[in-house]
Amino acid sequence: xxxxxxxxxxxxxxxxxxxxxxxxxxxxxxxxxxxxxxxxxxxxxxxxxxxxxxxxxxxxxxxxxxxxxxxxxxxxxxxxxxxxxxxxxxxxxxxxxxxxxxxxxxxxxxxxxxxxxxxxxxxxxxxxxxxxxxxxxxxxxxxxxxxxxxxxxxxxxxxxxxxxxxxxxxxxxxxxxxxxxxxxxxxxxxxxxxxxxxxxxxxxxxxxxxxxxxxxxxxxxxxxxxxxxxxxxxxxxxxxxxxxxxxxxxxxxxx
Numbered sequence: 001x002x003x004x005x006x007x008x009x010x011x012x013x014x015x016x017x018x019x020x021x022x023x024x025x026x027x028x029x030x031x032x033x034x035x036x037x038x039x040x041x042x043x044x045x046x047x048x049x050x051x052x053x054x055x056x057x058x059x060x061x062x063x064x065x066x067x068x069x070x071x072x073x074x075x076x077x078x079x080x081x082x083x084x085x086x087x088x089x090x091x092x093x094x095x096x097x098x099x100x101x102x103x104x105x106x107x108x109x110x111x112x113x114x115x116x117x118x119x120x121x122x123x124x125x126x127x128x129x130x131x132x133x134x135x136x137x138x139x140x141x142x143x144x145x146x147x148x149x150x151x152x153x154x155x156x157x158x159x160x161x162x163x164x165x166x167x168x169x170x171x172x173x174x175x176x177x178x179x180x181x182x183x184x185x186x187x188x189x190x191x192x193x194x195x196x197x198x199x200x201x202x203x204x205x206x207x208x209x210x211x212x213x214x215x216x217x218x219x220x221x222x223x224x225x226x227x228x229x230x231x232x233x234x235x236x237x238x239x240x241x242x243x244x245x246x247x248x249x250x251x252x253x254x255x
Contacts, residue, residue, distance in 0.1 A: 005098065006075045008053070011107040013124040015047055016098070017114035018057040018091035020081050026088070026212050034060040037069055039115055046118035048073045056114065057094045086207075088214040089200050096193040103186050110137075110183035116255040117180055121235075123251040128235065129183075136188060136226045138218075139181035139237040139254055145219060146172035154216035160203035164220060171223045177230070179218035181237050181252050188229075196221055 008014075019040050021032040032039060040056055047054035054074050059081040066076040079094050081087070095111055108124055123129050129137065146168065158164045183189070199221060204213040222230060238244040238253045247253065 003077060003079055003097070005077060005102060006055075008102060008105045010105055012053055012105055013108045014053050014055060014106055015110045015112065015119060016055045016057065016095055017043060017112050017117075018087070018094055019061075019114050020058070020087035020090065021060045023081065023083070023087055026086060026210065035062050035065055037061070037065055042118050043112070043114045044069065044074050046120070050119055050122050052119070052122060052124075055098075057091065057098075084205055085200060086212045086214075088212040089204060089217075092193055092196050092200065092214075096190070096197050099186065099190045099193065103190050106186040108183070108185050109189045110181065110252075111189070112182075112252060113180035113254070118253050119251065120238075120248055120253050121251050123183060123236070126235065126251065128231070132231060133185055134188065134229055135184055135231045136192060136222065136229045137181075137183040137236050138222065138230065138232045139178035139240065139252070140232040141176045141178050141240040142242075143176050144173050145176050145223075147176065150176065150216065150219075153211040153213070154220075155211065156207040156209050157199075157203055157213055157216045157220065160206075161199070161220065163224075167220055167224055171219075171227075174223065175232065176215075177219050177222055177232055178237070178240055178254070179214055180240075180254055182218075183236075192221070192226065195225065 021034045024031050055077055057077050057079050059079060061076055070076050082090055110123060196217060199217045204217060207213050235250045238247050238250045240254050243255055
């Protein structure tokens with residue numbers, strides 16, 4: 001069955017997220033419950049509060065739930081989950097496929113995690129965003145790329161990407177970027193997503209490790225192909241895992 005997309009007016013700014021349930025979540029070591037709006041409520045309410053347009057791509061919300069909570073700000077789009085990829089990776093294919101059909105109507109986009117990210121301020125009207133139309137905005141973490149977790153996380157990518165070790169060496173002391181928040185102009189994001197999906201198709205589809213590969217592929221592509229265009233950290237995101245719940249000077253709060 002073809003995916004049914006809502007119609008958007010020209011020059012729409014979007015915040016998009018993906019919620020896949022009923023599938024084992026490697027990072028949480030659990031399976032998210034089907035049809036639980038509470039898991040996405042904070043994200044959705046933050047989009048509504050800023051009067052922005054948000055899309056929740058999902059595989060298991062009921063029609064009743066969607067009808068109850070969709071409004072002029074929030075759209076639900078049901079997609080068929082492809083188990084070839086873990087949910088962390090599969091979301092990029094959902095975003096790419098959506099943009100393939102609708103990019104002509106979209107001005108700018110942020111794609112974010114949904115259970116631990118909320119929007120705090122409208123990024124699309126911020127001077128930093130408006131004055132940097134070629135920038136790739138993203139989250140980051142208070143650590144460098146060369147750390148034990150990333151070394152383990154990238155095992156499969158290191159095996160399948162010939163220059164991955166060289167990239168790790170070249171950028172090992174740079175800030176670790178976080179793929180829980182990515183944004184920019186629609187055409188820039190579409191270009192980025194096309195390349196990111198290609199990396200996952202050829203270098204991560206055979207991943208049998210305990211790690212998803214999404215952070216490794218994201219950092220690799222961002223650093224090797226978009227490094228001069230990167231803007232990360234404040235005001236894009238709060239400090240990752242610092243739970244800065246009272247901080248209101250960033251665009252997104254990331255747990």
